[in-house]
Amino acid sequence: MTLHTQPVMAKGFRCxxxxxxxxxxxxxLSLFISDEPASAAGVFTRNQFPGAPxxxxxxxxxxxxxxxxVVNSRVSNVGTGEQGxxxxxxxxxxxxxxxxxPEDEVIMSSTGxxxxxxxxxxxxxxxxxxxxxxxxxxxxxxxxxMTTDTYPKAISMEVxxxxxxxxxxxxxxxxxxxxxxxxxxxxDAQIPAAxxxxxxxxxxxxxxNMLSVDSDTSTSDTCLILANGLAGPVDHTRFAEALxxxxxxxxxxxxxDGEGATKLLTATxxxxxxxxxxxxxxxxxxxxxxxxxxxxxxxxxIGRILMAVGKCTECTISPRDLSITINGTxxxxxxxxxxxxxxxxxxxxxxxxxEIITSLGVGPATATAYGCDLTNGYIxxxxxxxxx
Amino acid sequence: MTLHTQPVMAKGFRCxxxxxxxxxxxxxLSLFISDEPASAAGVFTRNQFPGAPxxxxxxxxxxxxxxxxVVNSRVSNVGTGEQGxxxxxxxxxxxxxxxxxPEDEVIMSSTGxxxxxxxxxxxxxxxxxxxxxxxxxxxxxxxxxMTTDTYPKAISMEVxxxxxxxxxxxxxxxxxxxxxxxxxxxxDAQIPAAxxxxxxxxxxxxxxNMLSVDSDTSTSDTCLILANGLAGPVDHTRFAEALxxxxxxxxxxxxxDGEGATKLLTATxxxxxxxxxxxxxxxxxxxxxxxxxxxxxxxxxIGRILMAVGKCTECTISPRDLSITINGTxxxxxxxxxxxxxxxxxxxxxxxxxEIITSLGVGPATATAYGCDLTNGYIxxxxxxxxx
Numbered sequence: 200m201t202l203h204t205q206p207v208m209a210k211g212f213r214c215x216x217x218x219x220x221x222x223x224x225x226x227x228l229s230l231f232i233s234d235e236p237a238s239a240a241g242v243f244t245r246n247q248f249p250g251a252p253x254x255x256x257x258x259x260x261x262x263x264x265x266x267x268x269v270v271n272s273r274v275s276n277v278g279t280g281e282q283g284x285x286x287x288x289x290x291x292x293x294x295x296x297x298x299x300x301p302e303d304e305v306i307m308s309s310t311g312x313x314x315x316x317x318x319x320x321x322x323x324x325x326x327x328x329x330x331x332x333x334x335x336x337x338x339x340x341x342x343x344x345m346t347t348d349t350y351p352k353a354i355s356m357e358v359x360x361x362x363x364x365x366x367x368x369x370x371x372x373x374x375x376x377x378x379x380x381x382x383x384x385x386x387d388a389q390i391p392a393a394x395x396x397x398x399x400x401x402x403x404x405x406x407x408n409m410l411s412v413d414s415d416t417s418t419s420d421t422c423l424i425l426a427n428g429l430a431g432p433v434d435h436t437r438f439a440e441a442l443x444x445x446x447x448x449x450x451x452x453x454x455x456d457g458e459g460a461t462k463l464l465t466a467t468x469x470x471x472x473x474x475x476x477x478x479x480x481x482x483x484x485x486x487x488x489x490x491x492x493x494x495x496x497x498x499x500x501i502g503r504i505l506m507a508v509g510k511c512t513e514c515t516i517s518p519r520d521l522s523i524t525i526n527g528t529x530x531x532x533x534x535x536x537x538x539x540x541x542x543x544x545x546x547x548x549x550x551x552x553x554e555i556i557t558s559l560g561v562g563p564a565t566a567t568a569y570g571c572d573l574t575n576g577y578i579x580x581x582x583x584x585x586x587x
Numbered sequence: 588m589t590l591h592t593q594p595v596m597a598k599g600f601r602c603x604x605x606x607x608x609x610x611x612x613x614x615x616l617s618l619f620i621s622d623e624p625a626s627a628a629g630v631f632t633r634n635q636f637p638g639a640p641x642x643x644x645x646x647x648x649x650x651x652x653x654x655x656x657v658v659n660s661r662v663s664n665v666g667t668g669e670q671g672x673x674x675x676x677x678x679x680x681x682x683x684x685x686x687x688x689p690e691d692e693v694i695m696s697s698t699g700x701x702x703x704x705x706x707x708x709x710x711x712x713x714x715x716x717x718x719x720x721x722x723x724x725x726x727x728x729x730x731x732x733m734t735t736d737t738y739p740k741a742i743s744m745e746v747x748x749x750x751x752x753x754x755x756x757x758x759x760x761x762x763x764x765x766x767x768x769x770x771x772x773x774x775d776a777q778i779p780a781a782x783x784x785x786x787x788x789x790x791x792x793x794x795x796n797m798l799s800v801d802s803d804t805s806t807s808d809t810c811l812i813l814a815n816g817l818a819g820p821v822d823h824t825r826f827a828e829a830l831x832x833x834x835x836x837x838x839x840x841x842x843x844d845g846e847g848a849t850k851l852l853t854a855t856x857x858x859x860x861x862x863x864x865x866x867x868x869x870x871x872x873x874x875x876x877x878x879x880x881x882x883x884x885x886x887x888x889i890g891r892i893l894m895a896v897g898k899c900t901e902c903t904i905s906p907r908d909l910s911i912t913i914n915g916t917x918x919x920x921x922x923x924x925x926x927x928x929x930x931x932x933x934x935x936x937x938x939x940x941x942e943i944i945t946s947l948g949v950g951p952a953t954a955t956a957y958g959c960d961l962t963n964g965y966i967x968x969x970x971x972x973x974x975x
Contacts, residue, residue, distance in 0.1 A: 247904045248897035278893050280922045313890020314924050418894050488876075488961075489969055496970030502701020505666050506806050509636035516635045534668045536702050573876075574970070575963045581877055582884030582962070 202448060206353040208335040209362040210387035211235055211429040215332035216343025219325025221273040221311075221318055228325045229343030230294065231268040231366070231383055232333065236304065237427035238389075239265035240396035242403055244420035251276045251283035252290075252307045256421065259291070259306045263392030265425050266304040268383055269294045269326065270344045276309035276317050277418040286317045293326040308381050308421050310346055310368065337364050337385075344368045344381055347580060352452045358441035361388035361430035365445050369410075369453030382407065382422040382449060388438055389428030398439040399424050406446035409478065409568045410454055411486050454569040455551075459576025463552045464494045467567040470559040472515040477566035480511050484555060485570030495572035497548035499525050501536055508557055520560030526553065590836060594741040596723040597750040598775035599623055599817040603720035604731025607713025609661040609699075609706055616713045617731030618682065619656040619754070619771055620721065624692065625815035626777075627653035628784035630791055632808035639664045639671035640678075640695045644809060647679070647694045651780030653813050654692040656771055657682045657714065658732045664697035664705050665806040674705045681714040696769050696809050698734055698756065725752050725773075732756045732769055735968060740840045746829035749776035749818035753833045757800065757841030770795065770810040770837060776826055777816030786827040787812050794834035797866065797956045799874050800845035842957040843939075847964025851940045852882045855955045858947040860903040865954035868899050872943060873958030883960035885936035887913050889924055896945055908948030914941065 208214070211234040216226035241260040243253045259265075269290050276283045291305040309317060341351035348368050355364040367382040390398075403422055424442075455463040466484035471477035484490055487507040493500040504523050508516060522532035526547040528539050553572070596602070599622040604614035629648040631641045647653075657678050664671045679693040697705060729739035736756050743752040755770040778786075791810055812830075843851040854872035859865035872878055875895040881888040892911050896904060910920035914935040916927050941960070 245900045246894060246897040247900060247902075248893040248906055275890070278890060278919075278922070278924070313888075313893060314919075418890075418897060488965070492966055492969035495966065498970075500701075502663070502666060502806075505636040505701060506634060509634040509806060512633045512635060514635075518636055531666075531702075534666070536666070573966060575966050577876070578880055578883065578961060578963050578966060581880035582886075 201356060203355045206337045206355040206364060207362060208337050209364045209385045211427045212364070212385045213333040213335055214337060214340030215329050215334065216339050217325055217329055217332050220321040221271055226343035227272050228322060228329065229270045229340050230326070230329050231340055231385065232298065233266055233425055233427040235427045235429060236264050236266055237425040238392040238395050239263055239423065239425045240392055240399045241306070241421065241423040242399060244418060246418045246420070248278060248418050250309060250419045251279055251287040252309050253419065253421065254284060255287040255291070256306050259303055262303055264304050265306055265423070266300045267294050267298065268306050268308065268423060270308040270310070270381065271317065271322055272344055272346055273311040274309060274315050274317050275311045275313050275419050278314040279316055282316055286319045289319050290322055293323045297326055297330060306423065308419065310344065310381055310419050313418060337366050341366045341368070347458055349456055352449065352456070354445060354448055354452070356441060356445060358388070358438055359433040361386055361433050361438070363388070363441055363445055365449045367449045367453060369456060380407070380420055380453060384422070384424040384442070384445070386424070386426045387428065387430035388426050388433040389431050390426045390433065390435065390438065394435060395424050395426055398435070398442050401439065402443040402446040405443060406450040409481065409566065410450045411482060411568065411570050450569050454571050457571035458580045459574040459578070460571030461574055462494060462550070462572050464491065464570045464572055465552070465554050465567055467556045467565065468559065469556065469565045470561060471564040471566070472562035474564045474566060476514040477564040478568070480508055480514055480557070481566045481568035483507050483511050484557070485568045488573055491570065491573035494548065494553040495574050497545055499530055499541065499544045499548065501531050504555060504557065515561050516559060517561050522558045522560070524556040589744060591743045594725045594743040594752060595750060596725050597752045597773045599815045600752070600773045601721040601723055602725060602728030603717050603722065604727050605713055605717055605720050608709040609659055614731035615660050616710060616717065617658045617728050618714070618717050618721070619728055619773065620686065621654055621813055621815040623815045623817065624652050624654055625813040626780040626783055627651055627811065627813045628780055628787045629694070629809065629811040630787060632806060634806045634808070636666060636806050638697060638807045639667055639675040640697050641807065641809065642672060643675040644694050647691055650691055652692055653694055653811070654688045655682050655686065656694050656696065656811060658696040658698070658769065659705065659710055660732055660734055661699040662697060662703050662705050663699045663701050663807050666702040667704050670704055674707045677707050678710055681711045685714055685718060694811065696807065698732065698769055698807050701806060725754050729754045729756070735846055737844055740837065740844070742833060742836055742840070744829060744833060746776070746826055747821040749774055749821050749826070751776070751829055751833055753837045755837045755841060757844060768795070768808055768841060772810070772812040772830070772833070774812070774814045775816065775818035776814050776821040777819050778814045778821065778823065778826065782823055783812050783814055786823070786830050789827065790831040790834040793831060794838040797869065797954065798838045798842055799870060799956065799958050800842065838957050842959050845959035846968045847962040847966070848959030849962055850882060850938070850960050852879065852958045852960055853940070853942050853955055855944045855953065856947065857944065857953045858949060859952040859954070860950040862952045862954060864902040865952040866956070868896055868902055868945070869954045869956035871895050871899050872945070873956045876961055879958065879961035882936070882941040883962050885933050887918055887929065887932045887936065889919050892943060892945065903949050904947060905949050910946045912944040
């Protein structure tokens, strides 16, 4: 279950990204397609203003079978009413027609500006000629779904003779709830849809649902898994483990490449009363602007960590039992600051990963949350963003 | 109940701020004192790592009588264990001794760095000579309690022949829960402690508890009210109205002067199912980094507003009934963008106040939350902050 250094595509899947004219330049339309019908499962944003692709996608996924995923960037098809629903269906219909697939086995995503209609004719024209661009490099598919991501994200691994490929995008408006951002997981393992659904939900719980770039929940979050069976059956337990591992790795990539981020920030909470509280406190830590700016400034600010744990007023916290470790150095225990080497910790914090571990000492539960630092880059990117 | 253009002190109260040597320069120690015993009430942070002054202050306030409030800035006396408690008591004892007051009628606050012991000898030496600096300008008291505030904050008003003076500080680590930051309210009205307590909690609920600069809850939040009775009895209903009005005005000042802020951001939610949901959604709006950066960038980004309302997944929201007004201009209704004058709205958003009103159309409840934009100034202030 080690990651490939260069991601490869699961057998029987291909992808393409082209420029169809929604963005001024660069790829803005991607297709992922399976040679065979694939069992499929998906989880979607719980935001109450979901995009049209989410509304339609929830219908499509019920069948548990997919052949293709079509995705555009730049315009999210959110807040677009009936016409948006109609346009989402037209995306699927265009793929079904071009590739001679059942329309209800094609699912779609859109990402980008909210409240604008899709330029559907451009997308249809793009789909009509995308077949000749199909290839087996997952990074090609990843490139077409980027918005403010700084690089395309795809990873893969072998499990039990099958290949598991994950393709994702993240960046901003990210605190997923139920699913996240856009992540497509393609595998040639043979697994029924119901089992895929269970495995996906379990993996998402500890990975994408523990990610927050900025505490804002996108209206387009989607995570899909397609299993076309070409590599035959696999041990479900081992596959589920690999899936969770892959999802966590993708979560780390998405967190590290959050808008404006210069480093990955992870918070692990140990010894919490129960899993719910462990997750809540870990999220509070990575969402705290004062901890995020502390990570950016590479300062081991114990007070901010105490504050962020303590503001979880509904959780069970025993101040005398709390200890804190920053990048491997114990900095706080027995209700007091430990006399640690500040220079050493500061230099560790200058690196690519700020890791905070808080041990609560009140119970058995553990959770890890994934985020990033908060920098001028985030402000500049989002203050300069024009919605029209 | 109109605000004075220049704040004045309620009768029988005086204040002083001096430099006692905790900060490198500028006032760092303040005293507020009443000539007569005052009925008193207070609310404190719900953070589970409260500072020593909060622990001691909760004991002191039980008596319902105060003569003096002593406050230092630069060191918060949080995360300081038994020695911190001892030092908080020493602050009160020093005031009691200098002014011949009962020790249990002196309350203390400390604000600043967490996890460092107070330089208590400097504070005691300062208290020993603060009497000669006492004056009746509330801005003098406000100046000594500042941390990263850019100016001292005090307001006052007349109500029923009595004077109500509010002195506060805010800036960062601010999403109060129960009380907030440091706010001292001094009045010469005659009101029993139990009534004061009720009025204070009611006022705080719609003012300081609806404020968030950065969603982080300070470990030192304190709001106290002292009523020395020198102006005689007042109508409780009218006084309570004035108190709430004053607290909301102070909330606006604190929000507008949040760390790095260039403008006030307010979010009003109308037509919510109930008050709890109205408050929750209004808070979600002002805490959203994407809305805060949109305010900074002066962009009427409807998508981000839909996102922030929609991410309140436990609230009752009916997309078809939602409408949105930005600075007085209707921008969204009937599930679609209104064709509004974008140039005009952008120029309004360039001003000092971004005002978002969302009408949910699902119930009778309304709430307003107060915040500020998110700017490079916040990042710079907090990434550069060294905890040692």
